[in-house]
Amino acid sequence: MTLLSEAVRAGASPQELERAEPPREYTAAYIHSEDTRMFEGVADKDVRKSLRVGGVPMPELAPDEVLVAVMASAVNYNTVWSAIFEPLPTFRFLRQFAAQGGWASRHDLPYHVLGSDGAGVVVRTGSGVRHWRTGDHVVVSCVQADDQEAATHADGMLGAEQRIWGFETNFGGLAHYAVVRASQLIPKPGHLSWEEAACNPLCGGTAYRMLIGDRGARLKQGEIVLIWGAAGGLGAYAVQLVKNGGGIPVGVVSSPAKAEAVRRLGCDVVIDRQEIGLDDRTAYDPAAVIETGKRLGRIIRREVGEDPHIVFEHVGRSTFPVSVFVVRRGGTVVTCGSSTGYQHTYDNRYLWMKLKRIIGSHAANLQEQWELNRLVSLGRIVPTLSAVYPLAEVAAATRSVQTNRHIGKVGVLCLAEEPGQGVTDPALRVRMGEERLSLLRDLSPTA
Structure with missing residues (x-):
């Protein structure tokens, strides 16, 4: 443990953090370019075989960047994609980024430090950073936008050079330290622990844009929203956003434990996948799509009296044709991913x-x-955290997401020594209630 890491853990002052030198090497979870073909012809692409944890060199900071001592991070499905090298190895993303030259050149390395969520302490700031200081407690947005692109100023997601940190860039959050742009930083909620705060940005922000944002479905009060994978990282935030916005969430889940999870989050109607007979045929058989869609539609109308206004779609190939069929006339299917396949x-x-x-x-x-x-x-x-692993066991944490054995979000402790640290507003936490902030922690099959 380096002097800076020890100072961060001890809650040192900004002045003390400035005096402690950043280490030349830090511990991180990464994949290596020499492994990119290891799963060719393999049926079970087990991420525990490709994810490594070890020391990597500390990169130099660009003027618009900060160095964050990462107290906790979380696993996202892009960590799974990275670790199985599909749909293509992420080293291609790093090469494309590095081709810009300048500071981007640092990212083209034979190793890729993963992780697109994080909460921690700012320990260094680049010369061009204005609004953040050493010692600030932050969470990190996964989006790196290019502020020199015109489209970015209309919407940060529209720029051609927008990238997802820790997936399309290097130096991600599953590590003791992470390099992020100042434009990724958000104040950490004081009532949350490090791991609770770390699990919200990527999935919570993605669900917010899909349902609430100007370029999403723009949920209105009373609208019925069908949420596939309602107990997963994305779905668990979608349930809350729909309920909080006056909508009627209808969640599809795959187990009794997951059904209990979404009920705790406020889901009005919970449907087991087995009840609608969803199987592999729905990806390619039009008759199976209609059959499954009619069953699902009957259940939804029986429970709430109408067809859904919005379908929250991220599963992809196995559910997308049913989503298009079942949403009401004039309704909206909003999609952010395809975990079961991209060809719909x-x-x-x-x-x-x-x-x-x-x-x-x-x-x-x-x-x-x-x-x-x-x-x-x-x-x-509220956070949807259900299980927490140490960084040394990040491969097992990612495997639980890969095999869909998780509920909500799976957290990873980085520099934090144990769960529960990092709360700076205990009074607010008491007012909100410990039980409400830990709704899913006793349900995870991977805990």
Whole structure:
């Protein structure tokens, strides 16, 4: 443990943090370029075989960057994609970024430090950073936007050079230290522990943009929202946002434990996948899509009296054709991913003849992230953390997400020594209630 790491853990003052030199090497979770073909021809691409934890060199800071001592991080599905080198190895992203030259050149390395969530302490700031100081407690948005692109000033997600930190860039959050742009920083809610704060930005922000943001579905009071994978990282925030916004969340889950989780989060209707007979045929068989869609539609109408206004879609190939079929006339399917496959087949007649819409959505711009963080700070949205692993066991944590054995978000302790640290506003935490802030912690099958 370095002097700076010890100072951060001890809650040292900004002056003491400035006096402690950053280490030349730090511990991180990473993948290596020499392993990119290791899963060719392998049925079970087990991420525990590709994820490594060890020392990596400390990069130099660019003028618009800060060095964050990461107290906690979280696993996202892009960590799984990175570790199985699909749909393509992320080293291609790093090479493309490095081709810009200048500071971007640092990212093209034979190792890729992963992680797109993080909470920690600012320990160094670049010469161009104005609004953040050493000692600030922060959470990190996953989006690196290019402020020199015109489109960025309309919406940070529209710039061609927008990238996801720790997935399309190096030096991510599953590490003791992370390099981030100042434009990624958000104040950490004082009533949350490090691991609770770290789990919110990527999935919470993504769900906010999909449902609430100007370029998303723009949820209105009373609207019925079908949420696939409602107990997962994205779905658990979608349930809360729909309920908090006056909508009616209808969640689809795959186990009794996950059903209990989404009920605790406020889901009005919970449907087991087995109940609708969803199987592999729905990815390619039009008859199976209609059959499954009709079953699902009957259940939703039985429970709430109407077809859904919005479908919250991120599962992809296995659910997307049913989503297009089941959403009401004039309704919206909003999608941010495809964890079961990117090639979607659906009957376009149900889209054009019933005037439905499909909206593509990706992460969240900084304003949307701050709006989501405000809701978290007010206690309107709570962390969906269910399990916490030490950084040394990040491969097992990622495996639980890969095999869909997790509930909500899976946290990873980095420099934090144990769960529960980092609360700076205990009075607010008491007012919000410990039980409410830990809704899912006794449910995770991986805990």
